[in-house]
Amino acid sequence: MQRLIPQIFLAFCLSFSQWAAASVPRTVEQLNSHPPRIVVSTQPARLMLIDGPPVLAGIPATTIEFVVNTDWDVFHDQNSDRWYVLDQGAWLEGNMLSSGDWRTTTELPRDFLTLQVSSDWPQVAAAMPPVAPAERPARIVISYEPTELIVVEGEMQFEAVGGGGLEYVRNTGSDLFRLDGRFYYRAAGRWFTTKDVDRKWYPVNSLPRAFAEIPEGHPRARVLESVPGTEAARLAAEEAAKPQRREIAADAGADLVVPWFGEPSFVAIEGTALQRGENTPYQVIRHNNFYYLCHEGAWFSSTGPRGRWRAAREIPEEIYSIPATDPAFNVTFVRLEAFDDSSGRMAYVSTSGYYSRYYNGSTMVYGTGWYYPGYHRGYAYWRYPYTYGHHGPWGAYYPYYYNRSETYDVTRRENDWEWNLDGTKRRVYRYGPEHNTVGGTYVMPESDRPVRD
Helix, strand or coil: CEECCHHHHHHHHHHHHHHHHCCCCCECCCCCCCCCEEEEECCCEEEEEECCCCCEEECCCCCEEEECCECCEEEEECCCCEEEEEECCEEEEECCCCCECCEECCCCCCCHHHHHCCCCCHHHHHCCCCCCCCCCCCEEEEECCCEEEEEECCCCCEEECCCCCCEEECCECCEEEEECCEEEEEECCEEEEECCCCCCCEECCCCCHHHHHCCCCCCCHHHHHHCCCCHHHHHHHHHHHCCEEEEEECCCCCCCCCCCCCCCCEEECCCCCCEEECCCCCEEEEECCEEEEEECCEEEEECCCCCCCEECCCCCHHHHHCCCCCCCHHHHHEEEEEEECCCCEEEEEECHHHHCEEECCCCEEECCCCCCCCEEECCEEECCCCCCCCCCCCCCCCCCECCECCCCCCCCHHHCCECCCCCCCCECCCCCCCCCCECCECCCCHHHCCCCC
16 A cells, blocks of 8 residues: 555556556466356257245235246246246246246236236336247256356257367357367356266366467457467456556545345355455445445445445455455455545555456456355345356456346335446346346446457
């Protein structure tokens, strides 16, 4: 930490940026390399992730329940014991909440009419009356654990990549390869391998040299970011090392309101004397009866869990020992860099780990690989970002979708607030998903984007 007079403050900003541009991120040793569940389908399919066993919440004045802990709109009718999924404007019906082909339906229990007229369920109202979809919906793969879905259009079609024996599966959008009788798959910047895609997968300890020889113009050249020793991997690490910088006044946190569901509750952070706020979507850490809030790339402190918050001039060093197994791990990538006594200005810097992008010593990966169960209480629910399950053509730098879930319950309707676990913000609704892939496309700050010459 440095005390800086105003004239030096700007010079420091420039020198720090120049230093960071030539460095690489800190290596994270605690990343989990265990493969997620990997499902390969040769038919059209989509993945429904449920954050652990389904949590059902009843909807007042109806016999309908909804599944709180998923990004999908899933309902259960207690009278008929049947399940309903609202899927892109069409209604699907099933006897069980399980993977398979769900039937389309144009007949719903009468209690759905109650939801239709409720302002709390606008997506239901928009899909009423039910109409048959023009096309048969894709099969749904339901999972309660971290899962990757690989969809192949029919039987696998292989095409050679260079002359080293490496082949890629060209009729899938996933990064799936074959070499010497083994399959290789990249997910969240990590590589997994198996001899049979329907059997157990294993982490790759040493990626064969053939991957580094993929031509830059190849349809799967994007994986070079995740191949140790390549220029693309080096550029990815350099870009991730560039800091995001925030300068604020000492009293900038005076208006910050941390939402708690009930009285503030804390849980221990393993291996430390710290405690983490459990029933808030904000990142509040308790240390020796003082409270530290990491919000939008800056630190705030208070003598109480509800504030009043002020920009923190000191952050306990123990915070930086939070392990990767804890969902607050990303705050260890935000530091107070400088403060100016005369103006009361603070400067904080955050690096790629704050945004769930980590350096394993050779390449960048997304997420820690550890599963962090979400929080639910009544109609309230939020979850932490998944390492796996996004399923999209995104590189090691960042996912195209920085996916989050919503919180479903607020005390008063007119007091809807916006929040996000890393400080970015979005709407909170009273009941049920609207639609739950909120946050949309995550736009990386311009200085953090990969640069190609």
